Amino acid sequence: MISFNRFKQLLFFLIILRLTAQLGLHATVADAYTRPANHAFTTPIPAGYQTAQFTSADGIQLHGWYHPPQNDMVIILLHGYGANRTEMLGRAAMLTQHQFGVLLYDLRGHGYSLAPQRSYGWQDTADVTAAIDYLQNLSNPPAKIGLFGFSMGGQIALRSALEHDEIAAIVVDGPAGANLADVPPSSVGGWLKQFDGWLGLQILEWYIGQSAPPAIISQIKAIAPRPILFIGVDNELPTAAWYYEHAAEGKTLWQIPDSHHGQAPQTHPREYEQKLITFFQH
Numbered sequence: 001m002i003s004f005n006r007f008k009q010l011l012f013f014l015i016i017l018r019l020t021a022q023l024g025l026h027a028t029v030a031d032a033y034t035r036p037a038n039h040a041f042t043t044p045i046p047a048g049y050q051t052a053q054f055t056s057a058d059g060i061q062l063h064g065w066y067h068p069p070q071n072d073m074v075i076i077l078l079h080g081y082g083a084n085r086t087e088m089l090g091r092a093a094m095l096t097q098h099q100f101g102v103l104l105y106d107l108r109g110h111g112y113s114l115a116p117q118r119s120y121g122w123q124d125t126a127d128v129t130a131a132i133d134y135l136q137n138l139s140n141p142p143a144k145i146g147l148f149g150f151s152m153g154g155q156i157a158l159r160s161a162l163e164h165d166e167i168a169a170i171v172v173d174g175p176a177g178a179n180l181a182d183v184p185p186s187s188v189g190g191w192l193k194q195f196d197g198w199l200g201l202q203i204l205e206w207y208i209g210q211s212a213p214p215a216i217i218s219q220i221k222a223i224a225p226r227p228i229l230f231i232g233v234d235n236e237l238p239t240a241a242w243y244y245e246h247a248a249e250g251k252t253l254w255q256i257p258d259s260h261h262g263q264a265p266q267t268h269p270r271e272y273e274q275k276l277i278t279f280f281q282h
Contacts (some may be wrong), residue, residue, distance in 0.1 A: 001080060016035070021245075030206075031207065033120055034080075034118050035118070036114070037082045038110065039084065039111065040111075043089075048096065048281055049066060049067045049254065050068075051063075051204055052064040052131065057126050057132060058126060062106065062131070063139060066104075067096050067102045067103075069159070070099035072147070073100055073142055073143070073168070073280065074102065074135055074146075075146040075148050075155070076131050076135075076151075076154050077103070077150075078124075078154075079150060080150050081176070085104040088104050088153075089260075090229075094265075094276055094278070095239060095276070107121075108124060108277065109126065120180065121153075121155045121215075122208060122212065122213055123161045123208075124156045124160075127166070129160070129164070132166065144168040144170070145168060147161060147173070148170075149173070151176055154175025155216065157175070158175060159216060161266075162220075162222055162223060166225060169226060169228075169280060171279060171280075172231065173262075174262065175239065175240070178200065179201075180197055180212075181217035181218065183197070183242075183244035216243065220240060221246065221248040224247070224248030225249055225251050227250035227252065227282075229254065229276075230252065231256065232253070232255050232265075233255075233261060233263070234258075234260055235255070240255065
């Protein structure tokens with residue numbers, strides 16, 4: 001039989017081994033999440049668009065496309081993590097066909113927007129500020145500006161709306177979280193999973209060189225009375241509902257259980273377009 005002291009030594013060794021493995025895994029993930037995703041793409045600029053360049057407050061030059069409006073509103077579209085502006089072209093087409101203007105750009109560290117690193121969206125609100133300044137300094141600036149964020153772009157859109165009262169309306173499709181508190185209780189799990197999430201966040205903060213921003217759910221009420229449309233699909237339904245629950249008046253929740261992350265415009269094209277256009281028109 002193994003003595004009690006020997007058992008304690010073995011248990012301690014297994015705990016250290018598991019912790020070391022988790023540290024290595026989180027470091028690998030953090031490195032992948034913060035490494036630039038500057039993948040060049042060859043998609044030509046679509047008809048009706050013009051190139052757009054603007055610089056964030058910390059010197060990051062952002063590259064995008066701008067389509068002028070035929071009404072009084074321009075929507076800034078924010079793509080998901082690891083993608084680029086072309087991911088939002090389908091959604092942009094729905095808007096431009098209904099006279100809205102759109103501004104699509106590569107998030108910092110994505111596409112042609114070169115940056116030393118990506119920041120899990122934490123530093124990207126400064127880039128939305130630069131995008132708003134770009135629109136307001138046009139020779140014919142829009143009367144209204146909206147935000148439409150997908151996935152990580154949804155997290156950035158919600159946090160940017162908190163900083164800019166001039167944002168008139170916000171759509172978030174499958175929004176990511178900014179902090180562990182943005183994860184709904186039903187998805188948190190036991191204490192081991194919670195500790196693992198906390199450990200991963202500490203390593204991510206170390207890689208980025210800053211603390212995570214405050215949880216969106218702790219501030220989201222301040223966006224009211226400006227309207228927010230939350231879109232959630234299959235396993236994202238709890239997160240969309242969690243944000244919706246904490247938001248104040250003017251909120252709308254559209255749940256699509258038979259679709260997947262980023263696929264709603266393909267699986268429900270007519271309904272998606274109708275929801276989007278009706279929301280921004282009103």
